[in-house]
Amino acid sequence: MVKHTVHFGAGNIGRGFIGALFSQSGYHVTFVDIADQIISKLNEDKSYEVKLASEEQETIKIENVSGLNNMNQENEVIEAIQDATYLTTAIGPNILPRIAPLIARGISERIAKTNEKLYVIACENQIGATDILKKYIFDNLDDETKGKLEGKVYFFNSAVDRIVPIQDQDSLDVLVEPYYEWVVETEEEIPPIKGMKIVEDLAPFIERKLFTVNTGHAVIAYLGYFEGKSKIHETLEDEAVTSQVRETLKETGAYLVKEYGLNQEEHLSYINKNIERFRNPHLNDMVTRVGRAPKRKLGPEDRLIRPATQAQKAGLSFTNLAKAIAAALLFDNPEDAEAVEIQEMLQEHGPAYVLKNVSGLNEDSEITQEVIKQYEILKKK
Numbered sequence: 001m002v003k004h005t006v007h008f009g010a011g012n013i014g015r016g017f018i019g020a021l022f023s024q025s026g027y028h029v030t031f032v033d034i035a036d037q038i039i040s041k042l043n044e045d046k047s048y049e050v051k052l053a054s055e056e057q058e059t060i061k062i063e064n065v066s067g068l069n070n071m072n073q074e075n076e077v078i079e080a081i082q083d084a085t086y087l088t089t090a091i092g093p094n095i096l097p098r099i100a101p102l103i104a105r106g107i108s109e110r111i112a113k114t115n116e117k118l119y120v121i122a123c124e125n126q127i128g129a130t131d132i133l134k135k136y137i138f139d140n141l142d143d144e145t146k147g148k149l150e151g152k153v154y155f156f157n158s159a160v161d162r163i164v165p166i167q168d169q170d171s172l173d174v175l176v177e178p179y180y181e182w183v184v185e186t187e188e189e190i191p192p193i194k195g196m197k198i199v200e201d202l203a204p205f206i207e208r209k210l211f212t213v214n215t216g217h218a219v220i221a222y223l224g225y226f227e228g229k230s231k232i233h234e235t236l237e238d239e240a241v242t243s244q245v246r247e248t249l250k251e252t253g254a255y256l257v258k259e260y261g262l263n264q265e266e267h268l269s270y271i272n273k274n275i276e277r278f279r280n281p282h283l284n285d286m287v288t289r290v291g292r293a294p295k296r297k298l299g300p301e302d303r304l305i306r307p308a309t310q311a312q313k314a315g316l317s318f319t320n321l322a323k324a325i326a327a328a329l330l331f332d333n334p335e336d337a338e339a340v341e342i343q344e345m346l347q348e349h350g351p352a353y354v355l356k357n358v359s360g361l362n363e364d365s366e367i368t369q370e371v372i373k374q375y376e377i378l379k380k381k
């Protein structure tokens with residue numbers, strides 16, 4: 001019998017990572033997206049290629065895929081959820097509340113018909129993304145259905161790591177870096193998926209990933225944008241930026257080592273390994289993609305603010321993180337709605353207001369003071 005999975009978000013990570021792993025594990029993958037062009041192409045071609053961004057340019061054919069548009073094929077999406085073993089998302093954390101009502105309808109119908117287990121996993125760059133999705137789904141379920149979910153619908157948090165740049169929009173093929181890591185938190189016995197690593201406690205994995213890969217990436221993106229660079233690997237050709245990335249990751253590293261008892265040497269080599277990933281010239285990743293949605297990235301639990309507040313609480317240094325936060329405030333990309341919003345807030349009320357309202361930092365906090373100092377220095381450059 002063919003196994004089925006439903007994946008929301010047929011974008012970079014959807015096609016280039018999570019959907020690809022399910023297909024390689026023998027599943028039929030139904031992608032759900034609002035992008036008509038992608039959905040039509042998936043149904044026409046029924047396959048695409050994942051290309052590895054390396055000297056060898058190895059390609060992997062991904063088959064057994066189809067697509068549904070959740071804007072005008074709601075019933076078909078609900079139908080697909082009836083047959084699925086897994087339901088995953090890679091859609092962007094801000095979109096989760098928008099897809100939750102339809103997932104809730106799919107789950108309600110399913111629960112009335114079958115006791116087969118369904119595993120829901122949000123694959124987003126956000127701590128506790130599946131918990132957040134679960135809350136939105138529960139907001140859309142009646143009490144009777146909620147009471148019946150135990151032992152039938154499971155929600156697992158996860159951490160996803162693979163750099164996938166923005167792709168040529170005319171093709172379904174996806175260029176991805178060779179490296180990947182997908183960590184899922186559960187104590188249940190679940191059907192095996194190629195490349196899925198199961199852990200009992202996700203916290204050290206997601207914090208290590210978010211506060212190394214994504215903090216480092218953000219430093220490059222915001223300093224690169226500030227310096228007028230367009231690509232991530234080009235920005236790293238400037239030794240001053242590379243050194244700034246390393247110093248910032250030593251700050252997040254000191255917190256991670258202390259909090260999770262990581263081995264300091266191993267963590268240093270993890271930092272260096274990631275700097276090498278960022279240097280991959282075959283990826284051609286844009287600073288505007290990596291810096292996208294700065295309001296989300298400046299949120300209290302995200303890659304810049306949380307490690308700074310945690311470092312401060314632990315009596316550790318956070319000055320390089322403060323510089324990264326200041327550079328994020330200067331990301332005035334007119335194409336990015338969140339950047340435009342932040343620039344308007346800055347103009348009207350100044351940086352302390354943004355740090356209070358977006359990042360949850362008090363005006364008199366040491367971090368705010370340090371960020372404002374660095375912001376003024378950067379602005380004068």
Ligand SMILES: NC(=O)c1ccc[n+]([C@@H]2O[C@H](COP(=O)([O-])OP(=O)(O)OC[C@H]3O[C@@H](n4cnc5c(N)ncnc54)[C@H](O)[C@@H]3O)[C@@H](O)[C@H]2O)c1
Nearest residue numbers: 009010011012013033034035090091092093124125163164
């Ligand atoms: N690209 C990466 O390197 C990378 C790596 C790890 C994690 N992530 C995370 O994965 C998630 C997706 O990132 P991405 O780079 O694949 O983004 P993306 O923009 O390539 O893909 C998102 C997809 O979601 C679709 N979408 C948007 N709104 C929708 C809606 N209401 N209903 C259905 N579909 C909708 C878009 O059309 C798009 O195809 C994000 O949370 C990101 O942080 C990305």
Ligand SMILES: O=P(O)(O)OC[C@@H](O)[C@@H](O)[C@H](O)[C@H](O)CO
Nearest residue numbers: 125160161162163164214217290
């Ligand atoms: O996807 P975002 O916007 O949260 O962050 C941008 C990049 O840092 C991110 O997509 C990385 O490429 C990815 O997290 C690598 O695993």
